Amino acid sequence: xxxxxxxxxxxxxxxxxxxxxxxxxxxxxxxxxxxxxxxxxxxxxxxxxxxxxxxxxxxxxxxxxxxxxxxxxxxxxxxxxxxxxxxxxxxxxxxxxxxxxxxxxxxxxxxxxxxxxxxxxxxxxxx
Numbered sequence: 571x572x573x574x575x576x577x578x579x580x581x582x583x584x585x586x587x588x589x590x591x592x593x594x595x596x597x598x599x600x601x602x603x604x605x606x607x608x609x610x611x612x613x614x615x616x617x618x619x620x621x622x623x624x625x626x627x628x629x630x631x632x633x634x635x636x637x638x639x640x641x642x643x644x645x646x647x648x649x650x651x652x653x654x655x656x657x658x659x660x661x662x663x664x665x666x667x668x669x670x671x672x673x674x675x676x677x678x679x680x681x682x683x684x685x686x687x688x689x690x691x692x693x694x695x696x697x
Contacts (some may be wrong), residue, residue: 593649595678596665600647604639608632610680612688619694638694642669647676661687666697673697 598606608631615631617624619638626634644667651664660681667674679691 595663596647596649599639599665599676600644602639602644604636605632607689608635610687610689611635612681612683612690615689616691618692620696635692639667642667642671642674642694644669658682667694 595607595610598604608628611628611631613628614625615628617626617631617634617638624631624634646668647665649663649665652662654661660679662680663676663678665676665678667676673696674694675697677691677693678689680687680689682688
């Protein structure tokens with residue numbers, strides 16, 4: 571009986587720990603900590619904003635990302651959906667940005683690289 575209880579508790583602890591990465595990312599975004607989020611960027615990534623698509627190195631992507639979000643003046647950012655690939659090599663988050671310029675959807679795609687998840691794509695579009 572104790573081993574079953576231990577297994578159940580372990581499962582819930584691991585499930586909770588796995589979901590924290592996405593929650594922390596959304597929390598950092600909602601608090602305006604865009605530089606903290608950009609630390610997780612891949613060396614090169616795709617940023618899409620509306621009809622504009624940018625393929626940028628990490629430093630320029632971080633600057634563009636911050637400029638876009640500051641320009642929106644978000645009042646809140648929340649996660650709507652999170653997912654993970656079958657082999658756990660990639661994750662994504664779909665969120666909602668409420669701002670003075672209307673509501674926007676944000677899509678963040680991350681993939682494992684050298685043993686850690688790095689953000690490879692960010693899309694922000696009107697919702």
